[in-house]
Amino acid sequence: MRLAPTDEQTALAERLRELGAALGGDLERRERSQALQPGDWRRCADAGVFALPVPEEYGGLGMDPLTCALALEGLGRGCRDNGLLISAGAHLWAVELPLLHYGSEEQKRRHLPALVDGGAIGAHAITEPGSGSDALSLSAVARREGDHYVLDGTKRFVTNAPVADLFIVYATVNADLGFTGVTAFLVERDTPGLTVETRFEKTGLRTAPWGEVVLRDCRVPVANRLGAEKQGSKILATVMAWERSLILAPLLGTMQRQIDECARYARSREQFGSIIGRFPSVSHSVVGMQVRLEAAKLLTYRAAWDLAQGVTTSVFPEAAQLETSESAVQTFLDAVQLFGGLGYTTGTDAERNLRDALGTRISSGTSDMQRKVMAEKLGLTVRARTTADGRHTP
Structure with missing residues (x-):
């Protein structure tokens, strides 16, 4: 690499x-x-x-x-x-x-x-009121009727939904099939039966609008199916590999800008007759910010490198998402602490960055979900099986 x-x-x-x-x-x-x-x-x-x-x-x-x-x-x-x-x-x-x-x-x-x-x-509509991290336990259904599918269901927390022109919507063609029945569809904004509701407010990332996508007897041509029927889980796995690898790449730059601002402030702010950058508690904090950032960068670059080689099953997408989001939260917490009252003031970069970073630990799967997926890829989890008498065994 x-x-x-x-x-x-x-x-x-x-x-x-x-x-x-x-x-x-x-x-x-x-x-x-x-x-x-x-x-x-x-x-x-x-x-x-x-x-x-x-x-x-x-x-x-x-x-x-x-x-x-x-x-x-x-x-x-x-x-x-x-x-x-x-x-x-x-x-x-x-x-x-x-x-x-x-x-x-x-x-x-x-x-x-x-x-x-x-x-x-574009907007990606998969999360539902009853399925968040367990994204493929969907209740949205797609019934085939001739040369159309009829979609019914509700999608929640869909980024870009209020302004989107094209939605990728996931629904199951047979609820009994579980995740193997999930299918993806391209649904245009003006399709009858699709409505968008905006009834939630976010703590951070507020300029990334989100909303609920409600599907009621929404007729979608078969030609708008994305991929094959029952291929939705494979499509989602590809999306997650790329999204987890790259969606937080801009946050690397945001963290570097914040670190630079902290360093400038530490070199100019005086307390107790000395610039605060000379205090180990301050200088070590800024050093910690930079170390975390460099680790997040390397994981992101490695995840991107793997994608270029056609590898989507390594642990690096989840590792990049996990390290970048967790590092960002800690870095911006430290920035608020360094700036003191200024950092805690609404509208400052440190305050806004902290609120925004909290959301990155949830999107594309929570931090715990990233760890769960990595554990599965490392072979650390084994699915239980049910015996004839109903007992669960490894």
Whole structure:
């Protein structure tokens, strides 16, 4: 694995850092209203953010996963709007990516160019009121009726739902089949029977709007099925490998920006006749921030490298998600402590970053779920089996 970025990768990351620094205007007001900034979304599209992983034949740039990670890290280094970055990640890795891997040629040519150029926004609808971490225990159903499926169910906490034009919706074609019956569908915003409700407010990542997607007798053409029938679990596994590897890449840049701000403050703030950076409690805290960040970077880069080799079953996607999210929370907690009253003031970067980071420990699977998946991949968990007399044995 190449650790040093190429000149081209460095230039791309710097270009997106400069773009990010120009985004996030009126952030405090938009946080209060939980609003995505359409102008910033358009600027990201124009700069090629949504084109990064998509082949040129569909309007993209065809970048490899590691280049995507470095580019998004640069974007996060400049951009204060963490919600925008999460919305972009959901669009990239949970909508564009599965379309690219599992969509028919007609589906890709119909949807990818608009997703790439910012003309359409994507949303990934899987979580339900009764199934969160156990994502494949779905109650949403899809009944085949001739050349259509009829979808019924409710999806909750769907990032981008209030502004999305295209949804990837998961439903089971046979509840008795469990996760093996799950199937994915492309459902457009104006499809009769699909409605979006916004009745939840978030603590952080408020500019990444989310909502409930309600499906009632929603008729979807068979041609809108993504992949084969009963292939939904495989599609979701691919999505999770890419999303867990790369959706928090911008947060690496955010952490570096926060660490830089902490270091500057520690070099200028005086207490007890000395700059506070000379106090071991302060300097060691900032050093700890940097060490955690470097570990998160290496895990993210390794996860991206594996994806480029076609490996989606290693522990690195979950390790990257776990380490980055946990490190971010601790780093921003330490930043609030270092800045004191200023850090605890609403609207400051430290306060906002901490609220936003808490959400990253939940999205794409909670921290405990990341550990559970890693344990399974390491062969540490064995499914119990039921004997004839009803006893459960290893």
